[in-house]
Amino acid sequence: MNTPTVSRRNFLKASSLTGLALSLGIYIPTNAEEAEIINAAEADSFGVEMNAWIHIEPSGKVTIFSHRAEMGQGVYQAIPQMVAEELEVDLDKVNIVFAKGDNKKYGNQVTGGSSTVRGSYKNLLTLGATARQLLIQAAATKWNVPSSDCYAEAGQVIHRPTAKRLHYGELVADAMKLETPKNVTLKKRSDYKLVGKPLLRQDTKLKTNGTATFGLDKEIPGMLYATVERNPRLRGKVKNFDDSATRKIPGVKHVFKTKMLVFNTYREGVAVVATSTWAALQGKKALKVEWDDSGFEHLSTDEIFKRQQQALQTQEGLSFKQQGDASAVISQATKKLDVVYETPYQYHACMEPLNCIAHYQDDKLEIWGPIQAPEWVQDAISKEMGLDREKVIVHMTFLGGGFGRKAFMDYPHEAAVISKEIKAPVQVVWTREDDATQGPYRPGISYRCEGVVENGKINAFKLRMAGQNNDHWRGGPKDKANRSTSEGFLKPYADGIKNLSIADVPFETPIPTMWWRSVYASTNGFAYESFMDELAHEAGKDPMTFRREHLPDERLHRQLDKLADVSGWKTRKPGEGYGMAITECFASTVGHVVKVSKGQDGKLKIDHVWAVMDCGWYVNPDTIKAQVEGSIVMALGAATQHQVTFKDGVPVDKNFYSYQLPRINDIPPIDVYVMDNDEPAGGVGEPGLPAFAPALANAIFDLTGKRIRKLPFNLATV
Amino acid sequence: MALQRINAMAIIKLTINGNEQSIDVDPQMPLLWAIRDVVGLKGTKYGCGVAQCGACTLHLNGEAVRSCVTKVSRAAGQKVVTIEGLSQNNDHPLQQAWQQIDVPQCGYCHSGQIMSAAVLLRENPNPTDADIDVAMAGNICRCGTYPRIRKAIHLAAGAEQKVGKNE
Secondary structure (H helix, E strand, O other): OOOOOOOOOOHHHHHHHHHHHHHHEEEEOOOOOOEEEEEEHHHHHOOOOOOOEEEEEEOOOEEEEOOOOOOOHHHHHHHHHHHHHHHEEEEEEEEEEEEEHHHHHHHOOOOOOHHHHHHHHHHHHHHHHHHHHHHHHHHHHOOOOHHHHHHEEEEEEEEOOEEEEEEEOOOHHOOOOOOOOOOOOOOHHHHOOOOOOOOOOOHHHHHHHOOOHHHHOOOOOOOOOEEEEEEEOOOOOEEEEHHHHHHHOOOOOEEEEEEEEEEEEEEEEEEEEEOOOOHHHHHOOOOOOEEEEEOOOOOOOHHHHHHHHHHHHHOEEEEEEOOOOOOHHHHHOOOEEEEEEEOOOOOOOOOOOOOOEEEEOEEEEEEEEEEOOOHHHHHHHHHHHHHHHHHEEEEEOOOOOOOHHHHHHHHHHHHHHHHHHHOOOEEEOOOOOHHHHHEEEEEOOOEEEEEEEEEEEEEEEEEEEEEEHHHOOOOOOOOOHHHHHHHHHOOOOHHHHOEEEEEEOOOOOOOOEOOOOOOOHHHHHHHHHHHHHHHHHHHHHOOHHHHHHHHHHHHHHHHHHHHHHHHHHHOOOOOOOOEEEEEEEEEEEEEEEEEEEOOOOEEEEEEEEEEEEEOOOHHHOOHHHHHHHHHHHHHHHHHHHHOEEEEEEOOOOOOOOOOOOOOOHOOOEEEEEEEOOOOOOOOOOOOOOOOOHHHHHHHHHHHHHHOEEEEEOOOOOO | OHHHOOOOOOEEEEEEOOOOOOOOOOOOEHHHHHHHHOOOOOOOOOOOOOOOOOOEEEEOEEHHHHHOEEEHHHHHHEEEEEEHHOOOOOOHHHHHHHHHHOOOOOOOOHHHHHHHHHHHHHHHOOHHHHHHHHHHHHOOOOOOOOOHHHHHHHHHHHHHHHHHOOO
């Protein structure tokens, strides 16, 4: 904040936003290490835009602007719970509204990487504490007493000696004029009333009577409905089309060729715009389109994995981590393990198919939709359409699932292009078939794992992966390995394994790929933790003891002890069908124990799943449990039920009749436990997923002696 | 010609959540889109369009139907209840149980989940786990809230029994 010049534009903006209210936000100066808490007047005088995150009105009403999307993971609960804790207000007195996409105001708004709590909890706590201290100061000044004699509770400031009290609303006008304190004291964990408690979510009621507004539920006056028939080969063009049948359908108003930005390529399609969703759907069905699929390969799944596995046999790849000399140990060993794991392409399958409303008018664009990354939408679309960044306004609705897919800019861009063409607001509706067959997908990956065990310990551990790298689609360098290879792999293993090598064997296809819940950990975890189990059996050791011996880390030992304790691991007998795995993902670790058995029909069934999450400092244990339960269900589907397969460059499965998702009758009993400690906060929404598949495969090995190295597999036919 | 005949508009009378309404629609239009786009009730969700996921479940004369594959003409003169009309104050025993256990995550599928469960409980006030499996297997939840759905149905069943005793 070294250029305190008042900018007229910012002044107007801040004033119109705040009105008469104590409005505090987080300002993150460029090149600054730490955020500062400032009030609206300071923001004006310094000419900076404030992060209007909290807003207390004279009526006492408290509003928090959530900068992150709610897609089921509990942001709607976690952010108010943190702010209300330090502000000393009751949670039900706090309103939360979704902020518009604007990274100048809110910093990074991308809801991904399980980052909402772990990325901003200190700022949010400080924000609440700063407001509390200002209100206490305002009361103390009014009463002419020392502020140390005052405390805050339930939205009031209380003078301890006399029990005089003032509501926050009565103090707003005075507090607004005070200078924002710089060093506020945060509460101790033992004094928390809200944080760390399994409080009920604020958004549940909206989700039990149909009043929560998801993207598809949003309506704008004058809005038309559009569907798009897109090139099925994920990057092709339209050669020509026949819309004669489409145009005969009542309600169809426009039919034209359109395009959508997919990373650095355009996918072409034909848009049908109509007065109702149904007319647009029928119009799409009646189209006849001839595609131009020249200039790229049309691959099938078998060919993709064949190429990956050939590459793994012939190439060393780009080294990500190298300590000791694993290759030398392996080449000289008389006995070694050398195996290949295979994990499929996956589709996100959010229950709410993609959709987006755009209204393009007079060089201004407004967007409404289920969006995980509003600032990226602003960036990409303003650049693509030649608009000033602030002319692109992005409104976030509730998301009917996200899992990474809704952090992408293709569907908003497509809606913007269509609205611009027809000069009217439009909602682009994706059918389930569009959603399932248009990608981007989680990449399918093959792994080659080699290892040597000596005297009961790992002497060499060599991992290579061959799969498409999501970062390459986003312009990342292709000549260096990135963390894709190591995600999911517990970092302390590096201290417990002498000769370790992790490398990425470059592999490309024309199929666009991107993040899927827990990203690379979702596939790495299966390969690495299955292989760890293979090495444990090779060493003749108990799989949990074996891991402990290679993980010189007390925090992990406590977690493993808890896992053994809750699952009855130590009293089980070998061969009873117990398996375990533990992975790291977004700064949290989760360990699973799975118990399987064979029923009288000879079919394998999962009897129980135990999970222990260590995410450090946390906000709401019930939300964490819910997220881990859900992660296990999603992992179960990905391990045993569905995959995206390609034939001649086209995704084969188009809807849930063949892309089978887990249903209520597929779900085993699940128990989730959360470790209690004051370590830095880790992620919650994704880390519960990666360790499930290997724990299940390891349990199956324990019961049957059969090693599963390829996902998905059919539980009924193991 | 055929298309034009199919798409001729018609006035269809239905009772939605107790209110009689006449709508001017293509009789072939699925009830789902008529309810959402024409009537304007958005609680009933589109998920798959082929009766595979259950997100569009509503009650037609008391039966749970998948509105994405039910023509609006089939509902003519009939009683339709959507999630918005299941209770006056969001207080059906299932809605209360859902709130008490914090069942939803993203929430998108839960209109359909609750509407399916409501028919189950009416026909079988004290369902076993196996009964729940059968009745609820048509409703997908991608967030994986199934353990809580099961728990909430049991809780609501208990609550209903208690209400019954008090009466």
